[in-house]
């Protein structure tokens with residue numbers, strides 16, 4: 285029986301999905317360190333983690349029975365993806381399960397800052413009745429400039445337009461403009477027209493220090509700035525200066541160049557204590573709904589990989605979207621070198637197998653060929669496929685005896 289180990293308090297819906305697929309699930313609340321993980325994984329085929337468990341090359345190499353790892357998070361930095369791919373371990377994450385949560389936080393902050401809500405709130409808590417319209421605006425009719433029009437940026441674009449905002453965006457890739465949003469060709473053009481500038485770029489290394497003093501200086505006087513993407517993208521000292529000088533009228537920051545490790549730790553930042561600046565502890569994607577969505581999303585990807593061999597949205601294996609066909613299936617992950625497919629099909633031909641369907645995808649140095657053959661287990665081709673020096677992992681599903689791929693070790 286296939287067994288899954290889910291660490292770090294993964295949402296119970298993930299357990300339900302895996303158990304419904306006939307997988308035995310064990311859950312543990314905390315993370316495991318490297319040696320504990322190696323020892324524990326000997327009994328499991330699937331590992332589920334969040335951000336604290338490190339799946340190193342050593343862990344992968346010491347766990348030949350491991351078939352797949354689900355990171356119930358957006359990032360995959362905690363896994364050695366190359367080592368996992370090299371040993372035929374599929375890795376799945378949840379790239380957009382918390383998109384809506386980030387977008388809703390951004391919308392709420394745009395309205396709160398444009399209305400100077402935090403200033404009024406603080407004054408009243410301090411016992412001051414500051415009843416004034418000074419500096420408070422509706423967002424309707426104002427222009428939102430979105431830098432990075434990916435999952436989050438484009439979703440924010442839709443909601444902002446529904447609030448009556450005009451949307452412009454800048455993205456380094458070609459992107460479809462949603463609704464009436466208008467693409468601009470340069471960052472400068474975006475900064476010139478935007479009453480609010482919000483950053484939603486990804487965490488590629490080239491984005492370090494993307495937004496500094498020069499770009500803040502080009503923003504409209506009284507404009508508002510948001511960063512809910514990555515901390516290293518923005519120069520927070522420069523942001524502080526532009527808030528203190530009154531050039532910018534407010535900011536919301538959810539991500540910081542250095543962030544405390546755990547809940548309850550002390551937080552230091554040049555942005556603390558500034559007027560009309562909302563600081564949140566990297567909670568853009570942290571809602572109960574997002575946790576549930578992540579649990580469901582990743583568990584379904586793991587289930588589908590185990591039952592059908594489907595690698596859709598795997599971050600490290602060639603992607604093939606596969607359905608149940610009711611016939612036997614041979615899923616071969618191999619080194620992507622010329623002639624592999626011909627050699628594989630020669631093995632099938634030598635055994636008189638009638639191929640009903642075959643799909644191939646490649647990704648860098650890896651290839652994934654999935655072949656449907658009805659009476660798969662009776663032909664004995666598997667030992668020849670396992671012996672090929674290009675084979676990374678072979679999984680065979682018998683249509684009649686087993687609904688799922690049985691656990692099998694990596695070849696090399």
Ligand SMILES: NC(=O)c1ccc[n+]([C@@H]2O[C@H](COP(=O)([O-])OP(=O)(O)OC[C@H]3O[C@@H](n4cnc5c(N)ncnc54)[C@H](O)[C@@H]3O)[C@@H](O)[C@H]2O)c1
Pocket residue numbers: 358379380382383386431432433434435436437454455456457459484485486487491494512513514538539566567568569570
């Ligand atoms: N605050 C949180 O809790 C939280 C939660 C989820 C995601 N995030 C972060 O939000 C960001 C966006 O996430 P996403 O899912 O929308 O990512 P995404 O990959 O879908 O979109 C990023 C977009 O930015 C564009 N881009 C990259 N560099 C750029 C640049 N220099 N100038 C203009 N465009 C650029 C890309 O072409 C892409 O369209 C990521 O950095 C992610 O880590 C934060």
